[in-house]
Amino acid sequence: xxxxxxxxxxxxxxxxxxxxxxxxxxxxxxxxxxxxxxxxxxxxxxxxxxxxxxxxxxxxxxxxxxxxxxxxxxxxxxxxxxxxxxxxxxxxxxxxxxxxxxxxxxxxxxxxxxx
Amino acid sequence: xxxxxxxxxxxxxxxxxxxxxxxxxxxxxxxxxxxxxxxxxxxxxxxxxxxxxxxxxxxxxxxxxxxxxxxxxxxxxxxxxxxxxxxxxxxxxxxxxxxxxxxxxxxxxxxxxxxxxx
Numbered sequence: 498x499x500x501x502x503x504x505x506x507x508x509x510x511x512x513x514x515x516x517x518x519x520x521x522x523x524x525x526x527x528x529x530x531x532x533x534x535x536x537x538x539x540x541x542x543x544x545x546x547x548x549x550x551x552x553x554x555x556x557x558x559x560x561x562x563x564x565x566x567x568x569x570x571x572x573x574x575x576x577x578x579x580x581x582x583x584x585x586x587x588x589x590x591x592x593x594x595x596x597x598x599x600x601x602x603x604x605x606x607x608x609x610x611x612x
Numbered sequence: 613x614x615x616x617x618x619x620x621x622x623x624x625x626x627x628x629x630x631x632x633x634x635x636x637x638x639x640x641x642x643x644x645x646x647x648x649x650x651x652x653x654x655x656x657x658x659x660x661x662x663x664x665x666x667x668x669x670x671x672x673x674x675x676x677x678x679x680x681x682x683x684x685x686x687x688x689x690x691x692x693x694x695x696x697x698x699x700x701x702x703x704x705x706x707x708x709x710x711x712x713x714x715x716x717x718x719x720x721x722x723x724x725x726x727x728x729x730x
Contacts, residue, residue, distance in 0.1 A: 501655075530716040539723065540656075540701065545716025552715040587655050591716070600646065601718060603655035 522590030635702035
């Protein structure tokens with residue numbers, strides 16, 4: 498079974514621009530979570546989507562948004578980029594069984610550099 | 613102000629030794645815990661998980677121990693190999709304050725750098 502895939506793998510943008518990152522979950526996984534990883538803050542939860550609905554959101558500004566499609570693929574968007582948005586953005590997918598947290602499997606990440 | 617990077621704990625071992633990586637968690641309501649391994653340039657890789665109704669779980673060469681009394685989690689790696697060199701993260705699933713589940717949200721520890729010398 499193919500793992501979680503993320504595109505693009507690397508991205509360079511300038512301040513003020515916006516960016517869209519894509520994530521394809523493991524086949525059959527319907528929950529997709531996004532995380533930001535930086536040297537200063539570590540791994541931080543951005544949001545989670547299930548059945549095209551955002552069910553949970555971390556403490557990030559409204560410039561960070563996402564969506565999920567009917568095939569469970571997900572995108573996240575960052576508008577008005579700031580230097581501090583430079584990070585590794587990770588997507589993780591999991592099965593869903595009621596309210597039980599299932600194992601999250603991560604993709605390789607998208608490395609975003611904001612200049 | 614200038615941002616300061618996390619100062620990750622480090623553990624250096626010789627090939628063949630057993631390694632123990634520790635993690636303290638803060639939320640007594642957490643009921644699910646995972647260990648991940650992250651190699652340079654890659655995403656976190658699942659190693660082993662444990663639910664709060666257990667205190668020990670074993671996998672291939674790895675064992676996770678959970679002590680809910682002191683809110684402590686540990687990962688034991690037997691016969692550590694150079695390929696085990698990586699950053700290891702513990703993660704917990706926090707229940708929302710309202711008592712519901714915290715969908716899809718894992719809270720990660722800062723990580724521990726494991727270096728295995730041949």
